[in-house]
Amino acid sequence: GEDVEQSLFLSVREGDSSVINCTYTDSSSTYLYWYKQEPGAGLQLLTYIFSNMDMKQDQRLTVLLNKKDKHLSLRIADTQTGDSAIYFCAESNSNDYKLSFGAGTTVTVRA
């Protein structure tokens, strides 16, 4: 949606790190999420971060949040072929139930 923006494509070599970026506009965003979509399927939650955090690490995934710039990033270490998918950034706040997604970044892992 217009509230959340991402670049559309990323190509990365197997074994390298991938960094996917996202910007959002709602300053009241409380929760920020990264979802992964395999071809022809629904979305699955990868990780999330609260707006009062700067960083969160979960195995190969590192989420960085710059609240001042409203910028969120997802770093995937040691990218594998199974990481090829579409990655969506999403945001929600405590005021209502609305959950807004970005356009998605298609990550292609090449050998």
Added chain:
Amino acid sequence: DGGITQSPKYLFRKEGQNVTLSCEQNLNHDAMYWYRQDPGQGLRLIYYSQIVNDFQKGDIAEGYSVSREKKESFPLTVTSAQKNPTAFYLCASRPGQGGYTEAFFGQGTRLTVV
């Protein structure tokens, strides 16, 4: 098994006809959502519902209608007024407001207008 189920997986519709997409969840979630996915445009919110008998328009509600008569069901009707209905439709649910809550997605329905 708890989950969220969309049916059918593939749907073909003649131009000018209404069609209803099904979404059912047995997760006891309060909130349910419908999104439309088009290449390069990501997920756009059509409608969402916070509670039974209540729903709100999302960003692209024109040409769509919903109902929420039961907590577990949130069907989406694509009407003939929707100018470009061919797309992949995703339904989601989550427990509700207050703190972090994860959204669970169905496997989607691919609608093609012929």
